[in-house]
Amino acid sequence: MPMRKTLDFLLTDWLHAQDLTQRPRFAEHSAETFSAVLDTCEKIAAEKFAPFNRLSDTQEPQFDGERVHLPEPTRVAVQAYAESGMLAAAQDFEAGGMQLPCVIEMAANAFFSKASVAMGAYAMLTSGNAGLLMAHGTPLQREVFAKTEFSGRWFGTMCLSEPQAGSSLSDILTRATPDGEGFAADPLGARYRLRGNKMWISAGEHELSENIVHLVLAKIPDEQGRLTPGARGISLFIVPKHLVDTQAQLTGERNDVALAGLNHKLGFRGTSNCLLNFGEGKFTPGGQSGAIGYLVGQPGEGLKCMFHMMNEARIGVGLGAVMLGFAGYEASLDYARQRPQGRPMGVAGKDPSQPQRPIIEHADVKRMLLAQKSYVEGGLALALYCAHLIDEQHTGTPEAAQAAGQLLEVLIPVVKSWPSEWCVEANSLAIQVLGGYGYTRDFPVEQYWRDNRLNMIHEGTHGIQGLDLLGRKVVMNGGQALQALAGRMQATVARALEDESLAGLGRALAAALAEVGSATQKAWSTGEPEATLANATPYLQAFGHLVLAWLWLDVANSLGARSDDFAQGKRAAARYFFAYELPKIGAWLAVVARREPLCREMQADWF
Numbered sequence: 001m002p003m004r005k006t007l008d009f010l011l012t013d014w015l016h017a018q019d020l021t022q023r024p025r026f027a028e029h030s031a032e033t034f035s036a037v038l039d040t041c042e043k044i045a046a047e048k049f050a051p052f053n054r055l056s057d058t059q060e061p062q063f064d065g066e067r068v069h070l071p072e073p074t075r076v077a078v079q080a081y082a083e084s085g086m087l088a089a090a091q092d093f094e095a096g097g098m099q100l101p102c103v104i105e106m107a108a109n110a111f112f113s114k115a116s117v118a119m120g121a122y123a124m125l126t127s128g129n130a131g132l133l134m135a136h137g138t139p140l141q142r143e144v145f146a147k148t149e150f151s152g153r154w155f156g157t158m159c160l161s162e163p164q165a166g167s168s169l170s171d172i173l174t175r176a177t178p179d180g181e182g183f184a185a186d187p188l189g190a191r192y193r194l195r196g197n198k199m200w201i202s203a204g205e206h207e208l209s210e211n212i213v214h215l216v217l218a219k220i221p222d223e224q225g226r227l228t229p230g231a232r233g234i235s236l237f238i239v240p241k242h243l244v245d246t247q248a249q250l251t252g253e254r255n256d257v258a259l260a261g262l263n264h265k266l267g268f269r270g271t272s273n274c275l276l277n278f279g280e281g282k283f284t285p286g287g288q289s290g291a292i293g294y295l296v297g298q299p300g301e302g303l304k305c306m307f308h309m310m311n312e313a314r315i316g317v318g319l320g321a322v323m324l325g326f327a328g329y330e331a332s333l334d335y336a337r338q339r340p341q342g343r344p345m346g347v348a349g350k351d352p353s354q355p356q357r358p359i360i361e362h363a364d365v366k367r368m369l370l371a372q373k374s375y376v377e378g379g380l381a382l383a384l385y386c387a388h389l390i391d392e393q394h395t396g397t398p399e400a401a402q403a404a405g406q407l408l409e410v411l412i413p414v415v416k417s418w419p420s421e422w423c424v425e426a427n428s429l430a431i432q433v434l435g436g437y438g439y440t441r442d443f444p445v446e447q448y449w450r451d452n453r454l455n456m457i458h459e460g461t462h463g464i465q466g467l468d469l470l471g472r473k474v475v476m477n478g479g480q481a482l483q484a485l486a487g488r489m490q491a492t493v494a495r496a497l498e499d500e501s502l503a504g505l506g507r508a509l510a511a512a513l514a515e516v517g518s519a520t521q522k523a524w525s526t527g528e529p530e531a532t533l534a535n536a537t538p539y540l541q542a543f544g545h546l547v548l549a550w551l552w553l554d555v556a557n558s559l560g561a562r563s564d565d566f567a568q569g570k571r572a573a574a575r576y577f578f579a580y581e582l583p584k585i586g587a588w589l590a591v592v593a594r595r596e597p598l599c600r601e602m603q604a605d606w607f
Contacts, residue, residue: 002333003114003326004042005566006377007107008035014381014558015388020101023395028093034104037089041108044084048077049115056119056270057447061206063262068205068272074119075208081112081123082152088127091134095142096150102312102394103387106319110380114323117451118270122155122203124316128309129156129215133238136297136305140187140246145213145238148248154211159198159239159276160306166200167464169303170231174198174218174278176293179286186294187246193290194218194239195279197260200458204274205241205259211250212241214257216278216293217302228300236302237293239278243285256291258282267450310459311408314416315386317459322379324452325423328430328445329372335434335443336360336369359433367580368433372426374573374581378548379419381555386415407488409481410473411547413465418544420455421462427452466536469543470592471529474520482520485547489513492554501571505553505578509546512582516546519589526595534600535592542588549582 011017011034018031052073062069081087089105091097100108112120130149134142148154165171174196178184183191194216198204205212216239219227227233243253260275281289297305340356359365389411392404427449431438438445456462474482489509496506523532523539552574559567590596 002330002373002377003110003323004038006380007038007110009566010381010384010555011103011107014555015103015384017101017103017388020103020391020395025099025395026101028099029101034100037098037100037104037108038111040084041086041111044080045111045115048073048080049112049119052077052119053116053270054444054447056116057267057451060264060269061262061272063205063259067207068259068262070206070208070270070272074122074270077116077119078122078155078208079152081120086127087123087130087152088150091131091150095134095147101388102390103384106315106387107384109316110319110323113320114327116270117320117324118268121268121271122206122208125158125203126152126154126156128313128316129158129213131312132215132305132309133296135308136236137238138189141189141238141294141296144188144244144246144248145240148211149213153209153248154213154240155203155206155209156213156215157201157203158306159201159204159214159216161200162197163199163275167461169217169234170229172196172217172219172234173227174216175227176218176220176235176237176295177290179290179292188244189238189294189296192218192220192237192293192295193279193288194237194293195290198276198278200263201274201276202271204272204276205262206272210242211244214239214241214276215296215306216291217306218293220299231303232300234302235299236296236305238296239291239293243292253285254283255285256281256283256289266453267447268454311412312387312390314412314459315383315390317455318379318386318415318417318419319383321419321423321452321455322376322383324448324455325372325376325379325419325426328427328448329369329376331443331445331448332372332430332433332438333360333369335437336365365433368429370573370576371580372429373569374552374577375419375422375426377570377573378552378577379423381551382411382415382418382548385551386411403484406481406484409476410469410485413460413469413473413540414544414547416459417456417462417465417540418548420452421541421544424449424452424456462537462540466538466540467533470520470523470536470539471533474543475524482517486513486517489546489550492550492557495557496553499557502553502556505549505556505574508578508582509549509553512546512549512585515585515589516543519593522593523595530600531595531597535596538588539592542585542592545581545585545588549577552577 020026021029055071059071088097089100093099126149130146133146149156162172176192176194179191179193216237217234219233220235221227241257243251243255256279258277260277263273278291279289285292336359339359341359389404389408393401430445437443493506493510496502556574
């Protein structure tokens with residue numbers, strides 16, 4: 001199928017990921033070990049995840065008042081993932097990890113997102129949770145919580161949002177008060193009692209593992225019991241479902257964390273999604289109410305700790321969206337090759353005695369398949385490129401690390417949002433290719449669309465990513481990050497201009513880059529954030545399309561003189577993106593450049 005061949009090409013021929021083995025951190029690896037990891041994950045995903053993706057959707061989690069029930073294949077699948085060692089893939093050897101580069105870890109996890117993104121979420125959340133604790137936890141917190149999660153004995157969650165505060169974390173009300181006089185003496189960390197409610201908590205309750213380790217954002221009140229307004233007062237706490245000792249053994253006491261109910265979702269149904277009550281008194285650890293939590297880092301540094309893993313989390317969301325798009329693309333491509341319908345145009349095509357031809361021969365079906373190909377393969381290139389920048393940031397020379405950090409500043413909002421929008425569109429086109437069959441549950445493409453629709457919402461909505469990009473990233477430090485990205489694009493253009501077959505695309509990219517730069521300057525020309533940022537989302541869409549056009553041209557450059565079907569397909573997808581997609585940026589940028597006031601001035605009563 002197209003995905004593995006494309007993945008190998010992007011890693012080896014485009015990004016040259018094998019060169020990372022020349023660095024001390026990855027010196028124990030080789031191109032062969034990287035390939036072996038991909039092979040193993042591809043096999044586990046195909047055997048343990050993919051066959052049960054539909055089951056996880058139709059038999060969504062059920063709460064009987066005491067327990068959350070999941071299909072047995074989900075437990076088998078996540079345990080197979082844990083046994084593969086992938087939970088600690090990027091961690092140090094001393095921590096039981098494999099010291100894999102981020103780009104290889106992301107590529108390997110792509111197979112699970114494609115096979116069953118909902119079943120795979122339990123493991124992905126656990127890995128992120130434990131990785132945060134390895135970075136910000138105390139030595140004992142790392143030993144007891146993080147390493148036990150990496151082993152697969154315990155799983156983890158992130159508890160950020162609240163019913164009244166979704167994306168606005170500064171408005172959270174969950175409070176944490178010191179647990180008695182000796183609260184600071186607990187070896188697991190300063191001990192607090194948490195009381196509050198958390199909403200939209202993926203994997204918040206299940207019985208797939210011995211314990212669930214919640215990472216919870218809460219505020220510590222002052223001596224008068226007041227919560228610090230804004231984000232400054234937010235702290236981070238480890239709140240285990242079952243209390244544990246310093247040897248990572250359960251004490252037998254249940255913490256005061258209770259499931260209030262499950263959210264029933266459009267898609268992504270195989271992952272339990274919960275409203276959790278902390279400190280409601282259903283359980284009374286130590287004879288009193290209040291969920292026991294252990295402080296991570298310093299008071300007031302909760303968001304700082306949480307944002308440590310945000311770049312990789314947002315790359316992961318974007319990659320997950322890509323892989324759902326890829327799954328739909330492959331399904332619709334296979335269907336189009338086999339489904340006979342219609343005949344060629346002209347007189348001969350009206351003869352019913354002539355055989356019908358596969359729908360893949362029709363121009364409009366080719367258009368829909370080309371669109372999907374350009375979205376999903378371009379999105380895969382984007383996610384892998386950003387993961388490779390993470391490796392540069394952590395293991396490159398000081399100059400390379402600084403450059404990678406600058407590029408990540410402007411690309412993180414794009415890698416999260418662009419695949420989340422356009423790979424959902426790919427799923428919609430996959431349904432269209434199948435026609436009426438695509439709208440039924442007899443084929444998987446409708447589930448891919450439903451599962452993928454979540455990615456435009458979580459880890460920061462489109463609107464938030466647009467505000468981040470236009471409001472912060474492109475203007476910070478005098479626009480240095482934007483200039484760094486423009487430099488990479490100009491280098492790609494220069495290379496393309498040396499190839500007659502790509503020179504036209506190179507000139508188009510240069511013009512688009514200039515158009516985005518001009519719109520950015522005009523948007524900020526008055527220095528009024530409210531006027532500028534009213535059109536941040538169209539700016540994000542245009543910027544994302546510019547980035548994808550650049551990556552497609554860079555990929556086309558790397559094909560060299562190859563003329564096989566694989567290379568011709570890549571060139572056709574690049575041409576499609578430049579012919580059908582890149583011209584859209586003009587309309588998006590027009591409202592940005594003139595600071596179109598309509599959406600800002602629209603009155604609520606007018607609706």
